Amino acid sequence: MKNESPFVYGIGNPLIDVIVSVSDQELKDLGLHKGTMNLVNVEKRLELSAYIKENKKPSYSCGGSCPNTIITLSAMGVKTALGGKVGNDEYGDIYRKNLQALNVLDNLGKSENPTGSSIILITPDSDRTMNTFLGANRDFCISDIDEETLKKADFFHFTGYMLDTKNQTEAIYRAIEIAKSAGAKISFDIADQFAAGRNRDAFLEIIKSSCDIVFANKEEARIMFDNYEPELCCKSMGKLCETAIVKNGKKGSFISYRGEIYNIPVKGPSVPIDTTGAGDTYAAGFLYGLCNSLDVVDSGTIASILAGQIIKQVGAQFSKEKAQELKELLVSGKWEKE
DSSP states (O other), X not given: OOSSSOEEEEEOOOEEEEEEEOOHXXXXXXXXXXXXXXXXXXXXXXXXHHHHHHHOOOEEEEEOHHHHHHHHHHHTXXXXXXXXXXXXXXXXXXXXXXXXXXXXXXXXXXXXXXXXEEEEEEOTTOOEEEEEEOGGGGGOOGGGOOHHHHTTOSEEEEEGGGGXXXXXXXXXXXXXXXXXXXXXXXXXXXXXXXXXXXXXHHHHHHHHHHOSXXXXXXXXXXXXXXXXXXXXXXXXXXXXXXXXXXXXXXXXXXXXXXXXXXXXXXXXXXXXXOOTTHHHHHHHHHHHHHHTTOOHHHHHHHHHHHHHHHTTSSSSSOOHHHHHHHHHHHHHTGGGGO
């Protein structure tokens, strides 16, 4: 490590999670189908935001795949920064304020377009209808990179969502160049099977040319390597990068490190309450281990423990109380007995 206190810099899509309780009838009135995940345009986002502002008292949290990983690392005591882009609007201000409260260094740029959001409508039966608007995220470009801060990082982490537009892709390649030249390890989470389908060739190229650590779940790995066997996918990915991780759901995960395969057992309940953010949390746990100079097996075990804890609750981030409990567990070394 080049820093006495290891530093992880992430670039991702910051999405403000706007969480609201609604009735089934309200969902119908808003023209939404219960339990769906929708990618909405700016008009629908403005309609939903106006309805909420007039009729509801929402709660807000910082969301997005890479942000979830960075926020969890920060909660575990690792120094972190987050790059991305938000709008010059109320949601952007809320995101920045919450990020600061979570002790994550704000490296977010500003866009003239609205802040990306995920409006989550929860009915009395706890079913969630999600409405995601990417907004300012898609404007991220090379000029938004804080080069001096990035040069200080021990790890640079990004996700597959960042290769969906030309300007975002160019920015990620520039960030990798900066981070590598400064001696950082490059960590890539494929993060989404549909992103893997859209960008398979680009993902394979960036893994081979640029990445030290790559995370995939079994579905993402299947798409990338055209194989239904997660272990074989892990072996294939391990030929392209130093450390390859394939998460295999209830069966744990496989890690390929310099050609050797390790099987990490699951450390959570067999029936999850909510799997949202489990992969992001796994990545945080693994990077936490590396930041503390642990080997890949111990890092994978910590990743499995944290992922096993996040699926016991609703939501992709730990409460302050739970984060403190887990931080104390990791510092104590008692996690080895978990």
